[in-house]
Amino acid sequence: MPPIASGLLGALDPTSDRAVFRQIADQLREAIDKGRFREGDKLPSETELVEHFGVSRMTVRNALSLLQQEGLAVSEHGKGVFVRPRPPVRRLASDRFARRHRDQGKSAFTVEAEAAGSRPEVDSLEVKEERPSQDIAARLGSPRKVLARRRRYLLDGRPVEFATSYLPLDIARDTPIAEPNPGPGGIYARLEELGHRLDHFDEEIKARMPTPAEVRTLRLASGVPVIHLVRTAFDGEGRPVEVCDTVMAADAYVLAYQLPAT
Amino acid sequence: MPPIASGLLGALDPTSDRAVFRQIADQLREAIDKGRFREGDKLPSETELVEHFGVSRMTVRNALSLLQQEGLAVSEHGKGVFVRPRPPVRRLASDRFARRHRDQGKSAFTVEAEAAGSRPEVDSLEVKEERPSQDIAARLGSPRKVLARRRRYLLDGRPVEFATSYLPLDIARDTPIAEPNPGPGGIYARLEELGHRLDHFDEEIKARMPTPAEVRTLRLASGVPVIHLVRTAFDGEGRPVEVCDTVMAADAYVLAYQLPAT
């Protein structure tokens, strides 16, 4: 076995006042940026880096930890540290809720995923009545209780999104919306059948680091933020009829919107 | 001085197989979530935690590092580790480029910031001609050269956003758009005066961890992602007339959009 995957990495500058672990991280980052290590490639092991740079293991781990926080690398216990693969990205277009996309037999997620050549799944379905949080209540016009529909979306076995829809009970109770499977076209199609013609949606987008619970349910690598999207659906009278709270793995999404110049 | 800010923190569970540093992080996280430590509060020092839990300093640092990666805490050299303050959030509404917002004497950023009671600044202005990257070229219809306008936006002295506008040279050369200050209403007002009536904008949104360069220019705390927004402006003939590439501190923004149900 060659002593190290060296040649790809240079030496430290002892005169620099830049911390040693940062210098090591810089070199690895540059090697990744320049393509000397590619997506999914294994980086030199901690032991190899220790020998190559002549530093202690904690220093090397510190450098690798930096790269992981930047989202450039992921470590796998027992295997090594790898250049983080960029997963295929799902593009959410601003017309994704257009009525013409609703009259299918399948859900929008399924149709779109299959068109993109991926294998879609929906799991951890939960449908129950509950008291809304303050935020959700405010968006829905302060109903006392709401119907909550929770589900997780996966592409090719990888969880990409976790969503909860909230609907006022007076709208959703004893309708197909309260069923685990609401039928073709999803709950928006059912809402319209029930006489709540949808007029427009408001969406609010934030990005932040995931909570430990979100790391688990979305199986997120370190250094991957989440996109938190809250969508409110309004009917023709301006009444909010649904709020959908969605947490998405940020590395799996691009959101696209079209704005009129008015 | 009291021996420790204890009472707020419990003991470790030696029977648990959960790593000690995770247990410590769990306790601190819970104390923050429950409001026992509030925004800006100083957490117990490393030394205090070492004594309270009876572990080594590296273990405590490991726990604190976890909280920083989650965006819950920030450390300040020589001072301590603090619960990360949530800065005031700037809300970008989907009508922010409406024509009626343009006929002011000031830029949209300035007007809006002052209305919100903040002190706006714009700096590191750079205006130059350059060859576009592949991505920008593709969005602009492959011009050979473009005018690039770079600037950084600050609120109350804090950098929140870094943006670059790209315009095809045949549109922008020798116009007020090529000046450092393009005048009231910004470059969109100038584009319309030049006969490029704006029709609509496309926006693409991603979230990711910042590069080291972005950490510097936006003075980002660890555990704060960036929102990367690329906006393309189209004229009435469907020609792209500008691409604006923006990197925003994610903790300073909420993006709001309105979608028609069509």
Place this chain on the structure above:
DNA sequence: CTCGGTAACTCGTCTATACGAGTAGGTGTC
């Protein structure tokens, strides 16, 4: 009173060592 220095505290960096736990590949037995 002002200014400078010191002391005590904070986190940052780095070394050296040890053991645990997951993975992969080879080896040897049945």
Place this chain on the structure above:
DNA sequence: GACACCTACTCGTATAGACGAGTTACCGAG
């Protein structure tokens, strides 16, 4: 050939110690 085992490699967790550098408050000299 199938399978259990062993071994060598990987990263994960934890200890103990050392020195450096930024911050703050106090105290003493001028």
